[in-house]
Amino acid sequence: MNWRRVLFLLPLALFMVLAVYFWAGLSPDHDPSLLPSAMIGKPEPVFNLATLDNSGALTTDGMKGQVVLINFFASWCVPCREEHATLMDFAKISSVPLYGIAYKDKPADSAQFLASLGNPYKRVGLDQDGRTGIDFGVYGVPETYVIDKQGIIRWRHVGPLDADAIAKELNPLLQSLGGS
Amino acid sequence: MIIEFGHFALILALCVAMLQTGLTLRGAARNHWGMMEAGRMAALAQFALIALAFATLVHAYAISDFSVLNVAENSHSDKPLLYKLSGVWGNHEGSMVLWVLILSLYGAAVSWFGDSMPPRLAARVLGVMGMIGVGFLLFILLTSNPFLRLSPAPADGNGLNPILQDPGLAFHPPFLYLGYVGNAVSFAFAVAALIEGRVDAAWARWVRPWTLASWCTLTVGIAMGSWWAYYTLGWGGWWFWDPVENASLMPWLASTALIHSSIVVERRDTLKSWTVLLAILTFSLSLVGTFLVRSGVLTSVHAFALDPRRGVFILLLLLAAIGGSLTLYAFRAPKLESGGVFAPVSREGALVLNNLILVSCAATVFIGTLYPLFLDAVGGPKLSVGYPFFDRTFVPLMIPLLVAVAVGPMLAWKRGDLLGAFQRLWAAGIAVLVALLIGFYLTWGGPVLAVLGLGMAAWVGMGALVELAERLRLFRASWQESWRRALNHPRSAYGMTLAHLGLAVTVAGLAASAFQTENIALMHLGESIPLSGFTLRFDGIGKHDGENYTADAADFTLLNGEGAGERVVAELRPERRFFPLQQQTVAKTAIHTNLLSDFYVALGDPDGNGGWAVRAYWKPLVPFIWIGAIIMALGGAVSLSDRRWRVGVASRRAAKGALPVNGGRA
Numbered sequence: 077m078n079w080r081r082v083l084f085l086l087p088l089a090l091f092m093v094l095a096v097y098f099w100a101g102l103s104p105d106h107d108p109s110l111l112p113s114a115m116i117g118k119p120e121p122v123f124n125l126a127t128l129d130n131s132g133a134l135t136t137d138g139m140k141g142q143v144v145l146i147n148f149f150a151s152w153c154v155p156c157r158e159e160h161a162t163l164m165d166f167a168k169i170s171s172v173p174l175y176g177i178a179y180k181d182k183p184a185d186s187a188q189f190l191a192s193l194g195n196p197y198k199r200v201g202l203d204q205d206g207r208t209g210i211d212f213g214v215y216g217v218p219e220t221y222v223i224d225k226q227g228i229i230r231w232r233h234v235g236p237l238d239a240d241a242i243a244k245e246l247n248p249l250l251q252s253l254g255g256s
Numbered sequence: 257m258i259i260e261f262g263h264f265a266l267i268l269a270l271c272v273a274m275l276q277t278g279l280t281l282r283g284a285a286r287n288h289w290g291m292m293e294a295g296r297m298a299a300l301a302q303f304a305l306i307a308l309a310f311a312t313l314v315h316a317y318a319i320s321d322f323s324v325l326n327v328a329e330n331s332h333s334d335k336p337l338l339y340k341l342s343g344v345w346g347n348h349e350g351s352m353v354l355w356v357l358i359l360s361l362y363g364a365a366v367s368w369f370g371d372s373m374p375p376r377l378a379a380r381v382l383g384v385m386g387m388i389g390v391g392f393l394l395f396i397l398l399t400s401n402p403f404l405r406l407s408p409a410p411a412d413g414n415g416l417n418p419i420l421q422d423p424g425l426a427f428h429p430p431f432l433y434l435g436y437v438g439n440a441v442s443f444a445f446a447v448a449a450l451i452e453g454r455v456d457a458a459w460a461r462w463v464r465p466w467t468l469a470s471w472c473t474l475t476v477g478i479a480m481g482s483w484w485a486y487y488t489l490g491w492g493g494w495w496f497w498d499p500v501e502n503a504s505l506m507p508w509l510a511s512t513a514l515i516h517s518s519i520v521v522e523r524r525d526t527l528k529s530w531t532v533l534l535a536i537l538t539f540s541l542s543l544v545g546t547f548l549v550r551s552g553v554l555t556s557v558h559a560f561a562l563d564p565r566r567g568v569f570i571l572l573l574l575l576a577a578i579g580g581s582l583t584l585y586a587f588r589a590p591k592l593e594s595g596g597v598f599a600p601v602s603r604e605g606a607l608v609l610n611n612l613i614l615v616s617c618a619a620t621v622f623i624g625t626l627y628p629l630f631l632d633a634v635g636g637p638k639l640s641v642g643y644p645f646f647d648r649t650f651v652p653l654m655i656p657l658l659v660a661v662a663v664g665p666m667l668a669w670k671r672g673d674l675l676g677a678f679q680r681l682w683a684a685g686i687a688v689l690v691a692l693l694i695g696f697y698l699t700w701g702g703p704v705l706a707v708l709g710l711g712m713a714a715w716v717g718m719g720a721l722v723e724l725a726e727r728l729r730l731f732r733a734s735w736q737e738s739w740r741r742a743l744n745h746p747r748s749a750y751g752m753t754l755a756h757l758g759l760a761v762t763v764a765g766l767a768a769s770a771f772q773t774e775n776i777a778l779m780h781l782g783e784s785i786p787l788s789g790f791t792l793r794f795d796g797i798g799k800h801d802g803e804n805y806t807a808d809a810a811d812f813t814l815l816n817g818e819g820a821g822e823r824v825v826a827e828l829r830p831e832r833r834f835f836p837l838q839q840q841t842v843a844k845t846a847i848h849t850n851l852l853s854d855f856y857v858a859l860g861d862p863d864g865n866g867g868w869a870v871r872a873y874w875k876p877l878v879p880f881i882w883i884g885a886i887i888m889a890l891g892g893a894v895s896l897s898d899r900r901w902r903v904g905v906a907s908r909r910a911a912k913g914a915l916p917v918n919g920g921r922a
Contacts (some may be wrong), residue, residue, distance in 0.1 A: 084589050087533060088582035095575055097629055098547065103565045117571075154498060170529070180644045184774070191776065191869060192860060206644075216628070 111205065120227045121211035123157045125177065128187055134201035139223065145174045146221045147197070147237075148209060151189035153217045159236035166242060167171030169194035172250055176200040179209045179217050188214045201222040222246070223252050258815045261313025261326050263403035266353075269305035269360070271300050274364075277386035280379040284451075292379040296367040299382050303364035304355075310344075310357045313402055317344050323409035326350060326402035332415035332837060334804040342426035343416045349402035351429060355546075355610075356392050358437045362466075363389065373462050380448035381504060388440055390715060399566045418805065418835040418842045424484040431506060432477030434884030436542040438470020443539035444512060447581050450588040455532060460522035464897055467518060471511045471551040472892035477659060478504050479885035487845050492772070492856055492873045494881060497646045502625040506618045509537040511715075516607050521721040524604055524669060529589040530611070534586060538580040541618065546572055548625070551844070598685045599671040604903045606664030606672070613657040620649045631777065651705075656711045658763065661720020661726055661756055666726070680726060687718035699771060709767025717760030724753045734854075743823070751895025755888045762884030768877035778867045784815075787855065788874035791815040797868065806842070807831040810859050810868065814848060830859040854878050 099240040125134045131148055147163065149156040167174050176197035183202055190200070203209055210220065214227075222231035233241055283291030313326075317340050322328040325845045330347040331340055339346075345354040396402075397836040406729055445463040449455045481501065495501060514534045520527045547570045598604040666677035678685075691714035695707035699890050725731065727749065728741045730866035749884035773788040784793045796811040812828040828846035835842065848855040853876040860869030 081586075081590055085586045086531070089580065091578055091582055095571070095579070097626075098571050098574070102571065152496070154496075174536050188776065188871070191871075210920075 092206065093240075100213060110213055115213050115229050116228055116232060120176065120223050120229055121208065122220075123201070123203075123208045123211065125203055125208060128178065128183060128190075128200040128202060131199065134177075134199055136227065139173075139175070140227055142223055143225055144223050145172055146212075147200075148177050148178060148179045148203075148212070148214050148217050149220045150179045150217045151185040155236045156218045159218050159238075160196070162237050162239060162242070163196040164194050165239075170250075173198045177203050177208060179203050180206045184202070184256060198203060222249060222253070257314050257912040258322065258405055259316050259405070261505065262309040263401075265305045265391065266309040266403065267311070267397065268439055269302050269309065269356075270390065272302045272305060273360075273386050273389040273393055276302060277383050277390060280383035284376040284383065285446045286381040286807050289375065292375055295379055295382055295386075296370060298361040299360070299367035299386070306357045306360045306805060307845045308405075310353055313350060313353060314341060314344050317341060320413065321409075322413050323405055323407065324402075325404045325406040328406050328410050328413045331413045332804065333412055334837070335421070336803050337414065338423065338426060339416055339421045340629065342420075342433075345429045346420050347402075348415050349396070349400045349514025349647065351433075352392065352396050352400050353402060354430065355433055355437060356396065358433045359385065359389055359392065359440055362438060362441050366444075377445075377448055377452065377459070377462070378688050380451055381444045383445035383490075385440060388444070388577065389578065393669065395566075395569050399569050415804070415837045418840050419488060421804075422486070422488055424480055424486060428477060428480040428484060430477075431473050431480060435470050435472075436504075436507060436512075436545070438466060438473060439511060439539040439542045440534075441466040442468065442511075442535040443581070446535035447584060448533060450581075450584045453588055453591055454590050457522050457525055459819065460518045460531070461900065464515075464518055464522065467511060467514055467535075468892050468896045471508070471887045472896070474504070474508050474511065475885055475889040476891065478508060479889075483882050486878075487847060488842070488868065490857075492774070492871075492875065494769075494878070497624070499625050500549050501623050503548055506541040506621050506625075507538050507545065508860055509618040509621070510534060510541050510631050513539050513611045513618075515549075516527075516610050516614075520604050520607050526596050526598070526604070527608070528592040529585075532589060532592065533585060534611070535585040536578070536581045537615075539573075541622075543570075543574055543757075547571065553569070566731055597671070598669070601667065601674045602672040603669045604669045606667055607662050610664060610712075611655065613653055613660070617650060617653050617657075620653065624649070631763075634662070645843070650720075654666070655712065658716050658759075661716050661759065662723075665723045665752065665756075666686050681719055681722055683722050684718035687714040688712075689907060690714070703770040704766045706770035709765055709770075713760045713764035713767060715760075716763060717757055717817060720753050720756035720760065722752075744899055746896040746900065748898040748900060749900070751893075753891070753893045754892030754894055758884045758887030758889075758891055760884070761880045761887055765877045765880030765882075765884060769875065772873055772875045772878075774871070774873045776869070776871050778863060779870045780867050785870070785872065787814075787872050789816075789864070790855070790874070791822075792828075792857065792870075792872050794868070794870070800835065804837065805835045805842075807833040808839065808859065809869075812846070812870075814855055814859055828855070828857045830857045832859045832861075851879050851883070852877065882914055 086125075112171075120136055120139075122136045123134075124136075127134050149159075163174065174197055176199070178200055180203070183190075186200065186202070201208070208215075212219075218236055220233040220237055221229055224230050231246070231252065235247070237246070278294050278295075279291045279298060280295030282288070283293075307898075315321075316324045316327050317331055318337070320327065320331060320333045320340065322331075326347065326349050330350070331343045335343070343350070345351040363382060366378065366381055366385065370382070373381075378566065413605055445459070445466070449459055480500075481504065482494045484497065485501075511767070514531065517527050517531045517534055521531050547567070550566060550570060596604075623822055627645075662681060662691045663674070663677050666672075666680055667674070688711045692707060695710045699707060706905060724745075728738045728739050728765075775785050775787050775792075777785050779794045781794055781796065784791050786792075791814070793813045793815060794810065795813050798809055798811075800807050800809050809829055809831045812830070814825040814828060815822050816825050817823055825850035828848055830846040831844035833842045833844055842859050843860075845856060845858045847857075854875060854876055856873040858871045860871060862868050
């Protein structure tokens with residue numbers, strides 16, 4: 077078999093690799109939200125972000141001393157839309173402040189996103205270049221973090237939050253941290 | 257009773273499709289005329305049976321027969337008739353029946369027009385299409401059967417998602433499927449050629465009309481979908497890089513590449529194995545798109561209801577169709593090489609560049625769309641990379657492509673003169689300068705990239721006109737000479753000019769979208785807001801009832817000028833429609849267009865104190881995006897009407913001496 081024949085086998089080989097991924101994607105016992113983070117147990121990265129309502133900067137220091145939730149979102153992100161209703165419900169019943177960070181999003185688009193779907197966030201920081209996202213280790217949006225009173229990252233949820241994750245993981249954790 | 261008739265017809269269609277596959281493939285292998293002829297009849301019968309099945313389903317929707325599970329789940333007696341009918345393909349099961357209906361329509365068309373082809377090639381094409389039909393008919397009957405009954409029948413149905421109740425969307429899927437499924441014909445031709453081990457200019461000529469036809473309808477389908485998103489979602493956006501949109505864009509990019517590479521096969525008898533691979537790739541991307549949309553592997557706002565069993569079945573279909581054809585390709589394609597050689601700078605070279613870029617674009621979209629899936633498989637989450645990824649990867653790829661679009665057609669076959677081509681494009685160069693100057697003058701300090709985009713549009717558009725003028729020797733020869741040349745200029749060449757002009761128009765529309773202005777405000781009755789030099793006045797708000805919704809309808813007046821010079825430009829009536837059945841509110845935007853720009857007003861939520869959230873936009877050149885797409889499709893249609901696709905028929909028949917030139921059914 078010479079190299080030219082191998083070249084013609086390449087499309088088939090690539091497709092086979094792809095098919096394995098497709099197969100894995102179909103697997104029902106696959107829990108997408110279980111992703112360990114190197115950041116858990118470490119202090120929250122320092123940031124200083126402009127805010128959507130121009131109400132001064134959103135900073136690490138401004139959150140110290142209380143348990144908070146930080147949610148990375150973007151108007152262009154479809155799973156964020158899906159997650160939004162859950163966040164709205166959460167904000168209505170929970171006393172833990174929920175901060176939003178608009179990840180790589182134009183401020184006008186974020187504003188529009190929140191204007192049409194409702195705003196669950198106490199304040200919204202603008203991370204237009206994605207720098208803060210990199211510091212947090214964000215893979216993509218949406219992602220949610222719990223920061224404790226000492227400013228340590230305690231929990232990370234990757235992908236849209238759902239009622240199940242809130243009831244089984246988030247609320248017990250918030251209670252144990254004394255946040256609600 | 258009627259629906260059981262349809263169910264039975266579909267089962268019969270499956271049997272006929274099996275028969276079609278067996279007869280044609282075996283007949284072609286043994287060169288048995290009778291078997292191949294019977295296989296061709298089977299293709300016609302398959303279409304008739306699926307059409308019958310589809311008709312019974314349409315009938316069940318039209319009379320709102322809620323004893324049929326599919327109708328009860330997706331229709332409602334209050335719905336306007338148009339949406340009862342479009343509801344047939346507004347759900348997973350029904351849309352799959354439309355899918356196989358269109359597949360069998362193409363099969364019947366190949367069978368009908370197959371007279372012009374060598375009988376064995378036609379038989380093998382039908383054999384491959386029969387196999388695809390068997391796969392998808394099995395899929396429908398085993399996992400997605402719309403003919404199942406529901407007992408006892410409910411008094412009324414669940415209704416169709418209100419956002420889908422729109423004339424634009426009613427006709428969007430049929431066009432999209434005509435495009436998607438049309439790629440199955442090119443695919444079948446490619447596989448048939450691999451079985452025969454022969455690809456030549458004649459093959460390229462036979463496959464080309466099918467590729468063109470599916471490309472045209474896919475272009476229209478995508479444009480319709482994007483237009484629908486623009487005026488329905490109330491955001492003013494027209495492309496969201498959503499997986500479902502990407503699923504239609506990828507085959508479009510690949511089939512655009514295929515149209516161009518098959519020209520090289522036809523004219524220069526080279527790039528054969530590449531063209532065959534492209535044909536396989538194009539249909540594979542259509543299939544993968546179907547898989548992604550219907551298996552729940554990716555998150556999407558448009559996704560159909562999910563069922564893991566379906567995902568597994570479609571994956572098996574993918575393995576059989578794509579894996580099978582690529583295996584055949586791996587063993588047969590190495591024998592296809594040959595044909596003319598060419599210098600890097602030549603028409604062929606430019607078409608290869610076009611192919612490389614278009615395929616890279618498709619690969620980019622593919623990676624961006626499937627990135628979440630790849631992450632998912634290694635333990636990652638469902639995420640979307642969104643437009644920042646596509647903006648940074650897709651847009652830079654488009655720039656060299658657009659430069660090459662104008663230059664390519666100016667180059668000669670085999671060996672071209674790049675410098676000469678650029679020299680002859682001086683008029684296009686001037687057009688670019690003028691566009692840039694005007695652009696920068698009007699929008700100094702605005703987005704630079706957008707002005708450059710307008711320059712690219714001018715380059716592509718003027719380049720297409722210069723090429724046409726060159727061919728007709730316009731302004732060089734006498735008018736009579738140019739006129740004579742214009743009459744003899746092939747339609748396929750006019751088609752190319754039109755399609756490239758359409759591309760220029762679309763690019764202009766895309767680029768200019770960066771200049772849009774918006775004003776989002778809470779407005780009370782009688783208030784006015786400025787909108788890009790105009791004034792938008794909130795005149796009134798009232799209620800009105802539709803067939804299956806109630807609406808808040810607002811009256812806005814768009815005014816130009818001030819004081820005594822003020823005059824009314826347009827009345828705009830955006831609505832907020834509430835569908836009680838689904839408890840869902842849908843914005844009905846109001847758009848005033850003069851084809852150069854749109855004034856776009858969407859009515860948001862009331863604040864309870866007489867104030868209404870209003871989103872108003874001025875969008876320059878935005879209609880160009882869709883006008884350009886229609887021009888592109890028109891170019892494809894003009895090319896499709898070229899005599900060349902029929903001349904080949906006549907000469908072959910004349911050579912055989914058996915049939916008159918204009919005889920037969922073609």
